[in-house]
Amino acid sequence: xxxxxxxxxxxxxxxxxxxxxxxxxxxxxxxxxxxxxxxxxxxxxxxxxxxxxxxxx
Numbered sequence: 001x002x003x004x005x006x007x008x009x010x011x012x013x014x015x016x017x018x019x020x021x022x023x024x025x026x027x028x029x030x031x032x033x034x035x036x037x038x039x040x041x042x043x044x045x046x047x048x049x050x051x052x053x054x055x056x057x
Contacts (some may be wrong), residue, residue, distance in 0.1 A: 017023045030036075031052055 002009065005012065
């Protein structure tokens with residue numbers, strides 16, 4: 001869809017998220033639970049471990 005529309009993922013999501021709908025409720029719950037912070041932490045941990053493995057540790 002990104003290729004077809006030229007839109008960024010966040011813009012595409014906004015197009016399909018009805019105010020007060022199920023997607024909006026789910027996204028709000030993820031935000032409240034700290035989902036973005038958890039994903040960022042996961043990526044940092046994997047990146048750090050990747051570097052350790054590349055260094056033979």
